[in-house]
Amino acid sequence: MKVLIVEDKAYIRQGLINLLQLIDFEVDIIGECESVKEAVIVTKACKPELVFLDINLTDGNAFDFLEQTEQLDFKIIFITAYEEYALKALKIGAVDYLLKPVDINDLEVALQKVVNTPLSEHKQHINTVKKVWKEEDSNLILSLHDSFQVVDLNELIYCESDKGYTTFYCLENKKYMVSKTLKEFEERLTNATFIRPHQSFMVNLKFIDKYDKSGVIYLKNGKKIPVSSRKKENFLRAFLNWNKC
Template structure:
């Protein structure tokens, strides 16, 4: 389990690193003093877990999580403030530890993390990725469709919902884009940015875009930006 410590206080980072020495399954692969440093490290090191402070100079820990593209690591918040606890769990936090961190509470959080990992591994082993050939049932209000995934050219995040684009239809389903990303076959569907997953079979044109990104035009007419970070992954995946 690769972990990243994100905290603007050096002493707090050192103390947490010392406490984590008692948990050999947790490998600290890096530290960041603010959200910008953390974003770069998440992109380069792909941690499984963040020990994340909330109040930091510049962006908060919450803002950091909204800017991570692709799969978001598991999160254990570490903070001196108890008033953010409810908001923290809106971000699917595994736990919320108050400073100074109690070793027993840290052990509880790590045990919960290990249980969640075992549960997720079991689900992955018994789950089948959805391919372009699979058909899914979609219901939006009074309307229903039984549509082949290969016909869906774009998945667009709309808060807690995802809008599907197929034919001339754009129904909403109650599901997060992250949850869909885990279920869709990556050979057919690509996470272009925080808000969009595109069907690679529907890509009509690709152009260079700002800051090292790409602009993809789909056969349905939609223009979707592939962010700089995802553009690197896209080029690696699609190149010979």
Template sequence: MLKAILIDDEPNCLKMLEWELKNSCSNVEILDLCDSGKAGLKAIRQHKPNIVFLDVDMPYMNGFEMLELLEDIDFEVIFTTAYDEYAVKAFKINAIDYLLKPIDEDELVAAVQKAVTKIDMQQLPRNTMVEQPIQNIIRKIALPTFEGLVFAEVDKIIYCQSDNNYTKIFLKGDKDLFISKTLKEMEEVLGNYHFFRVHNSFVVNLNEIKHYIKADGGYLVMSNEGKVRVSRNKKDALLQLFQTPSRSKLL
């Protein structure tokens, strides 16, 4: 059973979320309803929830500011907001999900299931856990395009290419995206996953590398046949990620 606290400064939204959880998520026990960040802080410290549904845009103290005041975030966070502009920041702090109001019932159920999966994995004995970052359970990230946000599956990103203050995202089975984030920002977002910066202009999905070619200074051939340059000072670090005696002779 998940023990939840709901935090939102809009009473109608708070009551609606409470109703949706009671009707669609029987595995969620609601411990408290809070109408401000201050009240949320007090409730979190008192009740010790394992999941918090948190509005972002609240007066006096927004959702992110409230989290910063906590000594330890030992619970999962699902953001609930009417605005999509905070999504990238939400995923940077490893939020389980980011739900836009009015909240879709199916999306709410899916977000709760993500939380259940993550919490269950954390409770497994260490010797039975798959050795990978817990963050990898969250398989989507928010990509800000000129039309709005695209929620892309991390595993479908083949590589990212810098274009000044923008980044081009190459995706499997979908059109490429041009997003309003720098490559450095994307490197930070993808840092919890299987990505590596091989050049000032490229961050690659390690699972999508097909070949390393020595010619022309060294470059990678990716799964979409795209060619990605590898900096000399990055080659050894890249090699170590795939280290075997036979491979070390090839590169």
């Protein structure tokens, strides 16, 4: 079986390759990718039969990839960290997924299930996952002091973290503060259109007006966001890819 691994962390890709070599299952690993852009190119060129697909990628998420390859025939085993919102979609869709770090027994079970599921049935499961994901992916529910606030991610401009609290800044000068760190929201927001250019900030790519090469993001509302040297490369990759869309 021709296999493509789409995962943004090199050590996880290598770990998965090592596990595949240990089990009694014949695979031909045709490539490794860390971004949606790379994965789409390789998939169209090499036509894998099975894709191990990470939820979060450097320039988007698994569902961006699926939308751009929906005409191709291949099966999928998702790879994900423990994220309630992602797992809900996967479970409802009845598709196979592996939690990080990948366990060899779980891998064998997932592979066997994929092999035994007809492609047409598998694609129906994937379509269910995409539908559930889209229904849940546009909103974020924040637990405030006295209520639960629904935030439309299309209206969320940026988030700022300070001393264990995170403030969400939205259109129409709305803002909400929660007693959680930004880290607790990072993977959820990365699945949308957000990037973390600095330890204290996450920014919606849609609201960036320009990036100054000195290391400053200018948002459309006039706010300036610093880009740390450690996160500069990842930010630029996401920013430039976003503006190519």
